[in-house]
Amino acid sequence: MIELNINGRTQSVDAAPNTPLLYVLRDHLAMNGAKFGCGLGQCGACTVMVDGDAVFSCLTPISLLSGRKIKTVEGLGTIENPGPLQRAFIEEQAAQCGYCIAGMIMRAQALLEKNPSPSDAEIRRHMMPNLCRCGTHMRIFRAVRRAAQAMQAGATPAAGKGRA
Amino acid sequence: MNASDIGREAVSRRDFLAAGGALIVGFSLASSSRLFAQKPAAGRKLPGSLDANPMLDSWINIDADGSITVFTGKAELGQGVKTALIQIAAEQLYVQPQRVSLITADTRRTPDEGYTAGSNSMKDSGTAIMNAAAQVREILIARAAERLAVAADRLKVQDGAVVAEDGRRMGFGELVGDALTQTRAEAQSKLKDPATYTVVGKAMPRVDIPAKVAGGAAYVQDLRLPAMVHARVVRPPSYGARLRELRAAEVEKMPGVLKIVRDGSFIAVVAEREFEAILAMRSLAAAARWNERPTLPAAPDLFTHLQSLPADTIIDFDKQAPAGAAARRLAASYRRPYQMHGAIGPSCAVALFKDGALTVWTHSQGVYPLRKSIAEMLRLSEDRVQCIHVEGSGCYGHNAADDAGADAALIARAFPERPIRLQWMREQEHMWEPYGPAMLTSVKAALDGAGSIVAWEYEVTSNTHSMRPGGAGNLLPAWHLDTPFAPGTPKPIPLPEGGGDRNAIPLYRLPNARVVHRFVPAMPVRVSALRALGAYMNVFSIESFIDELAQAAGIDPVEFRLRHLDDARAREVVSLAASRFGWSSYAPAAGRGRGFAFARYKNLGAYLAVAMEVDVVRETGAVRVVRVVAAVDSGQAVNPDGIRNQIEGGIIQSASWTLHEAVEFDTTAIRSTDWSRYPILRFPEIPESVEVHVIDRPGEAFLGTGEAAQGPTAAAIANALAQASGARIRELPFDRKRVKAAIGV
Numbered sequence: 001m002i003e004l005n006i007n008g009r010t011q012s013v014d015a016a017p018n019t020p021l022l023y024v025l026r027d028h029l030a031m032n033g034a035k036f037g038c039g040l041g042q043c044g045a046c047t048v049m050v051d052g053d054a055v056f057s058c059l060t061p062i063s064l065l066s067g068r069k070i071k072t073v074e075g076l077g078t079i080e081n082p083g084p085l086q087r088a089f090i091e092e093q094a095a096q097c098g099y100c101i102a103g104m105i106m107r108a109q110a111l112l113e114k115n116p117s118p119s120d121a122e123i124r125r126h127m128m129p130n131l132c133r134c135g136t137h138m139r140i141f142r143a144v145r146r147a148a149q150a151m152q153a154g155a156t157p158a159a160g161k162g163r164a
Numbered sequence: 165m166n167a168s169d170i171g172r173e174a175v176s177r178r179d180f181l182a183a184g185g186a187l188i189v190g191f192s193l194a195s196s197s198r199l200f201a202q203k204p205a206a207g208r209k210l211p212g213s214l215d216a217n218p219m220l221d222s223w224i225n226i227d228a229d230g231s232i233t234v235f236t237g238k239a240e241l242g243q244g245v246k247t248a249l250i251q252i253a254a255e256q257l258y259v260q261p262q263r264v265s266l267i268t269a270d271t272r273r274t275p276d277e278g279y280t281a282g283s284n285s286m287k288d289s290g291t292a293i294m295n296a297a298a299q300v301r302e303i304l305i306a307r308a309a310e311r312l313a314v315a316a317d318r319l320k321v322q323d324g325a326v327v328a329e330d331g332r333r334m335g336f337g338e339l340v341g342d343a344l345t346q347t348r349a350e351a352q353s354k355l356k357d358p359a360t361y362t363v364v365g366k367a368m369p370r371v372d373i374p375a376k377v378a379g380g381a382a383y384v385q386d387l388r389l390p391a392m393v394h395a396r397v398v399r400p401p402s403y404g405a406r407l408r409e410l411r412a413a414e415v416e417k418m419p420g421v422l423k424i425v426r427d428g429s430f431i432a433v434v435a436e437r438e439f440e441a442i443l444a445m446r447s448l449a450a451a452a453r454w455n456e457r458p459t460l461p462a463a464p465d466l467f468t469h470l471q472s473l474p475a476d477t478i479i480d481f482d483k484q485a486p487a488g489a490a491a492r493r494l495a496a497s498y499r500r501p502y503q504m505h506g507a508i509g510p511s512c513a514v515a516l517f518k519d520g521a522l523t524v525w526t527h528s529q530g531v532y533p534l535r536k537s538i539a540e541m542l543r544l545s546e547d548r549v550q551c552i553h554v555e556g557s558g559c560y561g562h563n564a565a566d567d568a569g570a571d572a573a574l575i576a577r578a579f580p581e582r583p584i585r586l587q588w589m590r591e592q593e594h595m596w597e598p599y600g601p602a603m604l605t606s607v608k609a610a611l612d613g614a615g616s617i618v619a620w621e622y623e624v625t626s627n628t629h630s631m632r633p634g635g636a637g638n639l640l641p642a643w644h645l646d647t648p649f650a651p652g653t654p655k656p657i658p659l660p661e662g663g664g665d666r667n668a669i670p671l672y673r674l675p676n677a678r679v680v681h682r683f684v685p686a687m688p689v690r691v692s693a694l695r696a697l698g699a700y701m702n703v704f705s706i707e708s709f710i711d712e713l714a715q716a717a718g719i720d721p722v723e724f725r726l727r728h729l730d731d732a733r734a735r736e737v738v739s740l741a742a743s744r745f746g747w748s749s750y751a752p753a754a755g756r757g758r759g760f761a762f763a764r765y766k767n768l769g770a771y772l773a774v775a776m777e778v779d780v781v782r783e784t785g786a787v788r789v790v791r792v793v794a795a796v797d798s799g800q801a802v803n804p805d806g807i808r809n810q811i812e813g814g815i816i817q818s819a820s821w822t823l824h825e826a827v828e829f830d831t832t833a834i835r836s837t838d839w840s841r842y843p844i845l846r847f848p849e850i851p852e853s854v855e856v857h858v859i860d861r862p863g864e865a866f867l868g869t870g871e872a873a874q875g876p877t878a879a880a881i882a883n884a885l886a887q888a889s890g891a892r893i894r895e896l897p898f899d900r901k902r903v904k905a906a907i908g909v
Binding site for chain 1: 243385558853
């Protein structure tokens with residue numbers, strides 16, 4: 001059994017230590033946010049945060065994660081009570097198929113926690129590892145910028161009024 | 165996620181299963197063939213998909229409690245169709261959209277509307293639902309008139325009830341009874357006056373987005389049925405490979421492994437956990453020995469090879485009329501490589517084989533054709549197979565969704581009683597999906613002394629653009645079985661829809677024109693429908709060449725297009741895109757240029773014009789789209805923000821195809837096995853702005869929009885690049901190497 005701290009809660013997981021975090025999240029813990037996209041760290045659909053950094057959960061074995069703080073899109077808010085980034089994505093209608101979106105949100109969250117007022121160029125550069133195939137980039141970009149402004153105006157980036 | 169949330173999700177998933185899997189809804193699909201026979205021979209066509217599915221209760225159900233359910237045979241692909249169909253039904257029924265639930269493509273529950281493809285959903289299903297909802301409303305009003313003893317024209321419909329002037333009201337649920345049972349739609353509907361619309365034509369937030377941003381169960385990839393296990397397939401290393409030997413004994417002993425499935429060259433593994441299935445898949449792949457053979461053309465000679473293959477010649481258009489004398493003649497030819505759909509989420513399906521019946525949860529674009537094909541592959545009768553659409557990652561046409569459904573079906577039959585979830589790996593998706601075909605076009609035209617086009621000859625060479633599952637032979641795993649199914653015979657898709665020749669006939673006024681489709685049946689590389697089909701290449705070619713003609717005539721390219729366009733709606737999108745872009749006042753900075761393009765999708769869908777500015781870095785050959793302004797006329801706009809989202813996305817996706825994308829292969833195997841060998845557009849390259857102006861046409865027919873931007877975007881980039889660099893590039897994609905070579909760096 002390995003203990004993982006996910007969205008502020010400790011979860012005991014019965015999985016081989018070399019199991020990438022992605023499969024533990026999806027398969028063992030029945031969480032939907034992180035998605036399988038490539039298993040190669042090329043697309044970012046599986047992006048989650050570990051100790052504040054955006055990481056590819058498809059490449060990160062759980063043996064590296066005990067005692068570290070894992071955050072997924074479920075930790076930012078709920079459908080009923082979305083966090084600032086989730087709210088901004090809804091307000092900008094920043095999804096088509098949406099398969100990449102949870103990963104996009106987590107990469108953006110990592111940016112805004114470190115740099116609450118990124119420039120447009122910084123947002124573009126930071127989001128580079130994550131692919132979107134529907135071409136929703138303009139809306140995703142606007143949603144990140146909108147969330148940054150909303151967070152500046154009041155809420156904290158870690159927000160998630162629902163639960164942390 | 166805390167425990168109570170997990171519990172709640174589990175409940176909702178069970179409900180989902182109950183609703184999708186077990187519940188048998190008795191309604192009129194079974195009798196559709198009989199009803200078809202009852203259709204009067206010379207009867208009027210019913211609107212949209214009502215014509216093939218004329219029973220009102222196959223589209224709309226109202227329960228005694230007043231709850232409204234709408235059924236569509238179309239599927240949500242991320243294009244927003246669910247939201248738009250709900251808006252349409254709510255509008256005609258005079259209810260809030262929140263009161264309408266929508267059931268999408270399911271072979272037990274919804275009408276058969278074929279494929280969700282060709283930008284036809286609004287035209288087919290939207291039109292059907294609009295008319296069905298209006299007719300249902302009128303039936304309820306008639307019932308209320310009877311029950312309240314008031315003339316129907318003195319009744320109003322308000323928020324799910326029929327209301328009399330004296331204040332008496334009867335809810336839809338009280339009125340409905342058996343009113344919709346076995347009621348056939350009429351050809352004519354009493355539609356609302358579009359001027360009174362309150363829901364249609366207004367931007368409505370998409371119903372599917374909240375779950376997608378908050379980790380809700382939104383995709384077939386997220387489906388977790390009780391006792392579900394995980395499966396992976398091991399694909400051959402190349403198209404021509406056949407399994408020679410498989411030493412599976414060690415793999416059978418691996419942790420979690422439940423079953424190894426082998427049928428000819430089809431190999432799969434079932435395991436308790438997903439990652440166990442992946443590890444076992446890798447070991448199985450290492451334990452497999454294959455006989456490979458070269459089946460692919462040598463890549464540098466691809467276009468020579470394609471041109472040399474036997475072709476059927478189809479004359480699409482041939483017109484001769486008096487015109488001015490030719491003063492100048494121009495000719496050009498264009499090339500497009502194989503390009504992939506490239507879904508971000510590899511294809512996935514869940515299947516359960518139990519008591520001799522199969523259920524497949526799939527992101528296929530056509531659940532009915534898939535059911536037929538899977539039934540044939542498994543030699544089951546169709547009534548033993550149910551296919552239920554659940555969203556997947558965006559597909560952009562016929563990708564591997566159906567193949568994954570077929571894989572899951574084969575595995576479920578070999579491992580019955582428990583649901584199996586099968587997802588493809590990245591390299592499987594990249595190597596085995598059917599690509600958009602490589603194409604060649606050539607065009608010759610003549611201008612008279614005044615700069616008018618007086619002659620036009622166009623030829624397009626292409627494979628088919630649809631190898632969708634019309635039978636087991638079009639399902640990938642069926643080729644690999646011990647008793648294999650041969651791929652179906654490729655066929656051209658006839659105009660006006662068209663396949664390789666979609667949009668091959670220009671909308672411009674051409675006194676003399678000949679358009680020829682050279683249809684190439686042989687397909688060395690697996691191909692099928694990629695968003696816009698041949699329209700992407702034909703519009704790229706035609707609209708590039710129009711700019712070349714304009715330049716030869718010394719006429720501004722927007723003005724040149726307007727001079728050759730008679731259709732008022734075409735002229736309006738062209739003028740609007742040009743004016744909002746600031747076309748006439750544009751002055752390029754160094755390394756910058758502007759480009760323009762126009763098309764009406766399929767010559768019968770949405771009108772779209774696009775103006776853009778691009779930037780070229782001479783030293784690197786890097787091209788970036790800087791600023792885009794598009795104007796689109798989709799007829800009656802249902803959800804204008806949905807239209808904008810589709811067009812913005814189409815522009816960015818087409819920019820990615822146009823600037824970066826070509827499938828690489830050698831004579832034996834596909835070499836674009838992941839995103840490093842098939843790069844697509846990333847964030848640092850996105851434009852500074854993409855503006856989409858929607859021209860709403862209240863009361864006009866819905867015009868297909870989802871694919872309208874693909875062709876014009878490619879041509880506008882080519883035209884802008886020509887101005888920015890002085891180089892006219894006629895072969896896709898405009899990657900750095902090709903651009904540098906073209907500008908002589």
